[in-house]
Structure formats: C-alpha cells, structure tokens
Amino acid sequence: MKNLSSALASEVAKLVSVRLWWVLALIMVGYVAVVAGGLATVFAGIETGKIPGGEAHGLPPGFPLTTTVYSFATSIGYVFPVLLGALAATAEFRYQTLTPTFLADPRRGRVLVAKSLTLTGFGAAYGVIALVGSMAAGGLAIALFGLDPAFLSDEVLTLIWRSIIVMALWAAIGVGLGVLVPSQVAAIVIVLAFTQFVEPLLRTAAGFIDWLEPYGKFLPGSASDALVGSSVFTIMGGSTAQLEWWQGGLVLLGYAVLATVGGFFTSWRRDVT
Amino acid sequence: MTAGVPLHFNALSKRFGDVAAVKDLTFTVEPGRVTGFLGPNGAGKTTTMRMLLGLVTPTAGTATFDGIAYRDLPSPMTTVGAALEAASFHPGRSAFNHLAVYARAAAIPLEAARVALERVGLAEYGSRRVGGYSLGMRQRLGLAFALLGDPGVLVLDEPVNGLDPEGIKWTRGFLRHMADEGRTVMVSSHLLSEVAQSVDEVVVITHGELAHTGPLSSLDMTETREVLVDGPDRGSLQNALTEAGYLVSELRSGLLVSGAEASDVGHVAFAAGVELSALSQKRSGLEDSFLALVGEGGSL
Structure with missing residues (x-):
C-alpha cells in the first residue's frame, strides 16, 4: 500500500503541476453557469407567467424546475472530466513521459491504477465545481422569480451526490479512452464527436427505432442520466426506458474498467521506445 | 549513495x-x-x-x-x-x-x-x-x-x-x-x-x-601510422620517398606516407637534400580502428 500511495502522490503532482486541470474547470463552470442560469430564467419565467409562454406551461410534469436546472452540471458538463482524463493519459504518450514514469515505478499496472483513481478523484471535484456553477447561476435565476431554489431539499441533495459520482466515473472513462487511443488528437476528436454528435443521435434513434430501443439505455450518456436521475435530454427527445440509478452507475463503471483494461493490454504494457 | x-x-x-x-x-x-x-x-x-x-x-x-x-x-x-x-x-x-x-x-x-x-x-x-x-x-x-x-x-x-x-x-x-x-x-x-x-x-x-x-x-589494434609531409619541390620529395621504399600518395595538403615514422621521413628528405615545409605524424589509430570495427556505418 505504501507504493500505491507513492504512485497516487505522483499522479496528483502530475495533474496539479500543469495548467490543464484548472483551465478546463474554469471553462466548465462558466459554460454550465451560463446554460443553467439562462434556461432557469426561461423556465421560471414561463412557470410564473412573467414570460408569456402561450400554450406552454414550463416543464412537463415530473420534471421539477430545480433538479432539471441543476442537472446541467452533468448533462452538459460531463464532457470536461472525460477530456481531463483522456488528456492526462494521452499526455504520457505525447510527451514521452512514460519513460521517466516507468523508470520511477516499473510496476505499470500499479501506475495505471493510480492514474485512474487520481482522475476519479479529480472527476468528483469537477462534479462539485460544476454543481457550484449550475446551482449558483440556476438557483439565483429561480430565486429572482420568487420561486424556491430548494437547495437542501431531498431531491436536490440526492442529485448532488449522484452528480459527483457520475462526474468521477466519467473521468475514469476518459483515462480508459486515453490508454485505448494514445494519440491525443484522435482521443479529443473521439470525445467530442461521440459526446456531442454520435451519442445524441443514437439516443434519439433508439427512441424511434424498435430494434435499437433495448440498447439505448446502455449508452454511456443514458446510463449517466439514469444515475443522476434528471436531465434535460430525457425531456427533449426519445425518452427511452431508463436503467435504475445504480444500474446506470454500474454501466458507467463497466465502460471505465473495460476501456482501461483494454488500454493496459494494447498500449500501456507495450515497449516504450 | x-x-x-x-x-x-x-x-x-x-x-x-x-x-x-x-x-x-x-x-x-x-x-x-x-x-x-x-x-x-x-x-x-x-x-x-x-x-x-x-x-x-x-x-x-x-x-x-x-x-x-x-x-x-x-x-x-x-x-x-x-x-x-x-x-x-x-x-x-x-x-x-x-x-x-x-x-x-x-x-x-x-x-x-x-x-x-x-x-x-x-x-x-x-x-x-x-x-x-x-x-x-x-x-x-x-x-x-x-x-x-x-x-x-x-x-x-x-x-x-x-x-x-x-x-x-x-x-x-x-x-x-x-x-x-x-x-x-x-x-x-x-x-x-x-x-x-x-x-x-x-x-x-x-x-x-x-x-x-x-x-x-x-x-588501438591497427599499427597503420601515417606521415603527412610537404616541401616546395614536391616532385623531388616524392621521388626520394618512393626510392626509399615508401608508399606515397599525393593530397592537396601534401604527401601522405603510409607505414612511416616522422623521423624516418625527415631523414630521407635530409639525405636527399630536399627542403621540407611540413612534417607531421598522423595518429588516428583509435578512430581508425573504431571505424574499421563498425564498418561503413561509422562514417555517419
């Protein structure tokens, strides 16, 4: 255990000694706050009648304003921990720092476990930061319309801890992707293309195409929403059947473990030349 | 340590x-x-x-x-x-x-x-x-x-x-x-x-x-020693060395005498009455034998 703690200390030092983590966190919190604040204004405005909504009555039943707005932390913020994990892993290949890394600790499996655990921790921290953004901006907008931001309600507290878990798991998935696809450019392209385009398309398709429908809920984004329990995407389109929240967590964990173990055998264990 | x-x-x-x-x-x-x-x-x-x-x-x-x-x-x-x-x-x-x-x-x-x-x-x-x-x-x-x-x-x-x-x-x-x-x-x-x-x-x-x-x-296994020598009358110098039994080749900077010591080359020139402007022993044994070991790749 002493050696794992050394490996963990080294991985934490790697992350905090370059600017990436706080630059990404800053962009994430800004993005989440703007979207959550903006849409909270719209929804709250419609709900209170201060913005004329015509036929619309705000959010559909079963989607409380608070949790829906606060869940922007994960529903749009999850790409940031994935990027952090993928960039942290691929940087080792890109800058050839695997050489000093494996010289300092030749037990490669231990190094990868330490990296994965470290990024999981940073992912959880990203969860906290993203929630600060969505709850501060969204809660403020809700309160300005005279509604209750309900920061301490049971629903919101549940959302908070599940959001933190989900962001932690996404960072671990990022590490797995990074060792599976060691090319940094390719990894970034895959993250952005999959999260912003391929997966939303598949989820929508699964809502309309019968034979796809049973698989839609196993997509990482669906599993993520199932775990958080609330997402604007489940309102928007093809609301397919969802997993239980804990099943969603297990599916995400499965993706992370599969990708990381796969990457261990395909890239991490290979000759460092 | x-x-x-x-x-x-x-x-x-x-x-x-x-x-x-x-x-x-x-x-x-x-x-x-x-x-x-x-x-x-x-x-x-x-x-x-x-x-x-x-x-x-x-x-x-x-x-x-x-x-x-x-x-x-x-x-x-x-x-x-x-x-x-x-x-x-x-x-x-x-x-x-x-x-x-x-x-x-x-x-x-x-x-x-x-x-x-x-x-x-x-x-x-x-x-x-x-x-x-x-x-x-x-x-x-x-x-x-x-x-x-x-x-x-x-x-x-x-x-x-x-x-x-x-x-x-x-x-x-x-x-x-x-x-x-x-x-x-x-x-x-x-x-x-x-x-x-x-x-x-x-x-x-x-x-x-x-x-x-x-x-x-x-x-330093090879014993190939070479002397670089030159004088105002290069032709006479070359004749004298060839007659003394040395293998001589002409370079731009002078004559390269294979398998020779500088003192011997100097003596040959003195005996033949040829004036010298340069006389130096080339000692590249280490580098030469290294290049011989590694072959043509060593010139890279």
Missing part, C-alpha cells in the same frame, strides 16, 4: 517484427569505471539500454543489475539513474515539478529534486517551465533526473549530444568523478571522439552485434 553493481547482459536479443535490432549480446559493465557503449546510429544501443531498464521487453536473454531485473529492484531509482533521450518532459511543467513528480513516485524526499538541480547547474531555472529550455538545459535536466536517487549505477544515452564545448567538458569531468566514487557508469555514443577522453572501457556494437569489448587502449 548506493553501491555500484555490475551490469550483466546475457545473450540479449530483440526483434521488432522482421528487424533484428539486437542480436545475442553478452558483456559485463563493471563498477568504478566509465564504460563507453559505442556504435553507429541504429546499431541497437538505445534498444539495449531500454531493455536493461525494463522499458523494452527482450525477445530472448536477460539484462540485469548483478542478477536482478530492473522491475524486480526493491528501489529502482536509488539503485539506477538513467537519462535517455532529451525529449521526455511535459513542456508545461517546471523543472523542479518534473523531478518532484518522479521523486514522489519513487518515495524519494523532495529535497533530492532541489539537490539534483543544483548538481547540474539548473538551480536558478528550477521554477521555469521546461518548454522554454534549450537542448543543453534539457540534457542537464535529464541528468538531474538520473541523479534523483543518488544511485550507484548511471545509464546515460548520448549525454553529450547537443551540448556546447563547455557542457561536454563538464559532463566528461562529471562522469569521471562518478566512476571514481565507485559507481557503475555506462555511456552510449555514436562518436568515439566524444567519449574517448573520459572512458576506461569500451563496448562496441554494430548492426546489433557485439564487435569489440575491452579497455579503451585495446581498441
């Missing part, structure tokens, strides 16, 4: 696909000496060192630290210090943090990072990001990484490559000092001239195979 241990390379081989990079290498590197690991570019030097350090898995054979493989060393960084190519840095990380990251992984006190920077003369640049470092500074930082654990064995791949003359001189003195302290020092180079002044032993490989091993002096 930990004690220097011998490095044993035993029937070490590596294939990359169809290419046999290293073939059946067997030799030993002893502590207390500076061993030059020589060969032309592409001879397999880096691959051999990376196999020793557990970064590349051998196809066959072993490379050990007195019988223990790198990954089985109880404390690798305090046993062995290695500096491979000069590019293994995250450009956005400061030099001190670069060392601190690996000191933590190896459970070495962070103070060692400061000491190592001081030792290679980078103390005042420690907080600067490595992206702004010159090649010479990166070489020094690589050396600082090798020194982090104050190890008894140093394995350095082309450590003087890209250094200015002052840096080369400093590195030579440094290697000498390390070996005098009883450490095992293995230094690779593709140029004999770079290391000839500082190595005690040489291991020469070419095309992945062992070509020669022994003390530096053992490399």
Whole structure:
C-alpha cells in the first residue's frame, strides 16, 4: 500500500503541476453557469407567467424546475472530466513521459491504477465545481422569480451526490479512452464527436427505432442520466426506458474498467521506445 | 549513495517484427569505471539500454543489475539513474515539478529534486517551465533526473549530444568523478571522439552485434601510422620517398606516407637534400580502428 500511495502522490503532482486541470474547470463552470442560469430564467419565467409562454406551461410534469436546472452540471458538463482524463493519459504518450514514469515505478499496472483513481478523484471535484456553477447561476435565476431554489431539499441533495459520482466515473472513462487511443488528437476528436454528435443521435434513434430501443439505455450518456436521475435530454427527445440509478452507475463503471483494461493490454504494457 | 553493481547482459536479443535490432549480446559493465557503449546510429544501443531498464521487453536473454531485473529492484531509482533521450518532459511543467513528480513516485524526499538541480547547474531555472529550455538545459535536466536517487549505477544515452564545448567538458569531468566514487557508469555514443577522453572501457556494437569489448587502449589494434609531409619541390620529395621504399600518395595538403615514422621521413628528405615545409605524424589509430570495427556505418 505504501507504493500505491507513492504512485497516487505522483499522479496528483502530475495533474496539479500543469495548467490543464484548472483551465478546463474554469471553462466548465462558466459554460454550465451560463446554460443553467439562462434556461432557469426561461423556465421560471414561463412557470410564473412573467414570460408569456402561450400554450406552454414550463416543464412537463415530473420534471421539477430545480433538479432539471441543476442537472446541467452533468448533462452538459460531463464532457470536461472525460477530456481531463483522456488528456492526462494521452499526455504520457505525447510527451514521452512514460519513460521517466516507468523508470520511477516499473510496476505499470500499479501506475495505471493510480492514474485512474487520481482522475476519479479529480472527476468528483469537477462534479462539485460544476454543481457550484449550475446551482449558483440556476438557483439565483429561480430565486429572482420568487420561486424556491430548494437547495437542501431531498431531491436536490440526492442529485448532488449522484452528480459527483457520475462526474468521477466519467473521468475514469476518459483515462480508459486515453490508454485505448494514445494519440491525443484522435482521443479529443473521439470525445467530442461521440459526446456531442454520435451519442445524441443514437439516443434519439433508439427512441424511434424498435430494434435499437433495448440498447439505448446502455449508452454511456443514458446510463449517466439514469444515475443522476434528471436531465434535460430525457425531456427533449426519445425518452427511452431508463436503467435504475445504480444500474446506470454500474454501466458507467463497466465502460471505465473495460476501456482501461483494454488500454493496459494494447498500449500501456507495450515497449516504450 | 548506493553501491555500484555490475551490469550483466546475457545473450540479449530483440526483434521488432522482421528487424533484428539486437542480436545475442553478452558483456559485463563493471563498477568504478566509465564504460563507453559505442556504435553507429541504429546499431541497437538505445534498444539495449531500454531493455536493461525494463522499458523494452527482450525477445530472448536477460539484462540485469548483478542478477536482478530492473522491475524486480526493491528501489529502482536509488539503485539506477538513467537519462535517455532529451525529449521526455511535459513542456508545461517546471523543472523542479518534473523531478518532484518522479521523486514522489519513487518515495524519494523532495529535497533530492532541489539537490539534483543544483548538481547540474539548473538551480536558478528550477521554477521555469521546461518548454522554454534549450537542448543543453534539457540534457542537464535529464541528468538531474538520473541523479534523483543518488544511485550507484548511471545509464546515460548520448549525454553529450547537443551540448556546447563547455557542457561536454563538464559532463566528461562529471562522469569521471562518478566512476571514481565507485559507481557503475555506462555511456552510449555514436562518436568515439566524444567519449574517448573520459572512458576506461569500451563496448562496441554494430548492426546489433557485439564487435569489440575491452579497455579503451585495446581498441588501438591497427599499427597503420601515417606521415603527412610537404616541401616546395614536391616532385623531388616524392621521388626520394618512393626510392626509399615508401608508399606515397599525393593530397592537396601534401604527401601522405603510409607505414612511416616522422623521423624516418625527415631523414630521407635530409639525405636527399630536399627542403621540407611540413612534417607531421598522423595518429588516428583509435578512430581508425573504431571505424574499421563498425564498418561503413561509422562514417555517419
């Protein structure tokens, strides 16, 4: 255990000694706050009648304003921990720092476990930061319309801890992707293309195409929403059947473990030349 | 400092696909000496060192630290210090943090990072990001990484490559000092001239195979001595030398006399009454026999 703690200390030092983590966190919190604040204004405005909504009555039943707005932390913020994990892993290949890394600790499996655990921790921290953004901006907008931001309600507290878990798991998935696809450019392209385009398309398709429908809920984004329990995407389109929240967590964990173990055998264990 | 241990390379081989990079290498590197690991570019030097350090898995054979493989060393960084190519840095990380990251992984006190920077003369640049470092500074930082654990064995791949003359001189003195302290020092180079002044032993490989091993002096096997001579009347000089039985060839700078001593050539000219403007002995035995060993690749 002493050696794992050394490996963990080294991985934490790697992350905090370059600017990436706080630059990404800053962009994430800004993005989440703007979207959550903006849409909270719209929804709250419609709900209170201060913005004329015509036929619309705000959010559909079963989607409380608070949790829906606060869940922007994960529903749009999850790409940031994935990027952090993928960039942290691929940087080792890109800058050839695997050489000093494996010289300092030749037990490669231990190094990868330490990296994965470290990024999981940073992912959880990203969860906290993203929630600060969505709850501060969204809660403020809700309160300005005279509604209750309900920061301490049971629903919101549940959302908070599940959001933190989900962001932690996404960072671990990022590490797995990074060792599976060691090319940094390719990894970034895959993250952005999959999260912003391929997966939303598949989820929508699964809502309309019968034979796809049973698989839609196993997509990482669906599993993520199932775990958080609330997402604007489940309102928007093809609301397919969802997993239980804990099943969603297990599916995400499965993706992370599969990708990381796969990457261990395909890239991490290979000759460092 | 930990004690220097011998490095044993035993029937070490590596294939990359169809290419046999290293073939059946067997030799030993002893502590207390500076061993030059020589060969032309592409001879397999880096691959051999990376196999020793557990970064590349051998196809066959072993490379050990007195019988223990790198990954089985109880404390690798305090046993062995290695500096491979000069590019293994995250450009956005400061030099001190670069060392601190690996000191933590190896459970070495962070103070060692400061000491190592001081030792290679980078103390005042420690907080600067490595992206702004010159090649010479990166070489020094690589050396600082090798020194982090104050190890008894140093394995350095082309450590003087890209250094200015002052840096080369400093590195030579440094290697000498390390070996005098009883450490095992293995230094690779593709140029004999770079290391000839500082190595005690040489291991020469070419095309992945062992070509020669022994003390530096053992490399000087050929006795081809040459004299460069010139005079105002080059024709008469050439006649006199040819008559005396020497093999003479004409260069732009004078006449090259094979298998001769300068004193003999001078005597022949004096006896023939030919005036000389230049007379010098060429002593390139070491470099010549090195080039002969490594073949055409050595001219690279």
